[in-house]
Amino acid sequence: MGKPLRWPLGCDPNELTGQTVLGVRRRGKYMLLDLGSGGLLLLHLGMSGSIQFGQTLPPPGVHDHVDLNTSQGTLRLHDPRRFGALVFAPSEASAIAQKLLGKLGVEPLGADFNVADFAQGLKSRKAAIKQVLLSGVPVVGVGNIYACEALFWAGIHPTVSAAGLAPKRVAKLHTAIRDVLTRALGHGGSTLRNFSNAQGQNGHFQLQTMVYGRAAEPCRNCGTAIASIRQGQRSTFFCPHCQKP
DNA sequence: CACGGATCCTGATGGC
DNA sequence: TGCCATCAGGATCCGT
Structure with missing residues (x-):
């Protein structure tokens, strides 16, 4: 099928034949499929990827790069921009798995994400x-x-140094991150254009962002025009009045 | 170790 | 209508 993704698969596709998928986990934005051999498949959707799962899928299109056929149905990876990846790792301890997963921070909705460790982690970051x-x-x-969105709810200006944040503001940000993600999950995630879940349904969090994508529109809290700047080649949106340096 | 910039790729959009 | 520039949900790599 389609063109290569971000990285090569890392094994002969035939080696996957007959493997059992024991379960599916997630780490950061990687999906992990644990295989009976002890190996695992790391699946990342990048910026434009999506998956589809079904018994009978339509013929693959130009941007359908992988079909993973199982006894339960086919898992199809669709990714126009090909920033995504499907990588085989022989074990979780393998070099490739460690390279991709080894340095990831804690899960924002997990018990390990606490204010004290978060503050400690920010102290070394001047950016x-x-x-x-x-x-x-x-x-x-x-x-x-x-x-x-989280920075808006925490009232923090996006350009301030992480290391310089007062403890109280770190605590507010910690809460805001969890709240924003929890709410977004409740709404089925975000979408700009073509995000969809494996059943083809769109998320709709974008309809209620406070700042993201709202440049020059009035702040929903104070009416001030939402500002837009670039940080590290990415767009940042914020309210100049509600978010303090 | 940490930072900032460049980079991968395609599609949608807006200006001329 | 066509052409061109810009921008997009991410994260790695490399030089400093």
Whole structure:
């Protein structure tokens, strides 16, 4: 099928034949399929990827790159931009698995994401808090939309240094990250254009963002025009009045 | 170790 | 209508 993704699979596809998928986990934005051999498949959707699962799927299109056929149905990986990846790792301890997963921060909705460790993790980061949130360390899972939204709810200006945040503000940000992600999950996730879940349904969190994608529109809290800047080649949206340096 | 910039790729969009 | 520039949900790599 389609063109290669971000990285090669890392094994002969025939080696996957007959393997059992014991279960599916997630780490950061990687999906992990545990195989009976002890190996695992790491699946990442990048920016434009999506998966589809079904008994009978339509013939693959140009951007359908992988069909993983199982006794339960076919898992299809669709990714126009090909920033995504499907990588085989012989074990979780293998070099490739460690390279991709080894340095990831804690899960934002897990018990390990506590204020004390979060504050400690930010202390060594002089960079802008927005960029630190995107970096996957000390916490994973916070993408561009949620970084912008969480900073709004915490009242924190995106350009301030992570290391310089007062403890009280770190605590507020910690709460905001969990709240924003929890709410977004409740709404089925975000979408700009063509995000969809494995059943083809769209998320609709974008319809209620406070700042993301709202440049020049009035802040839903104070009416001030939402500002848009670029940080590390990414767009940042914030309210100049509600978010303090 | 940490930072900032470049980079991978295609599609949608808007200006001329 | 066509052409071109810009921008997009991510994260790695490399030079400093």
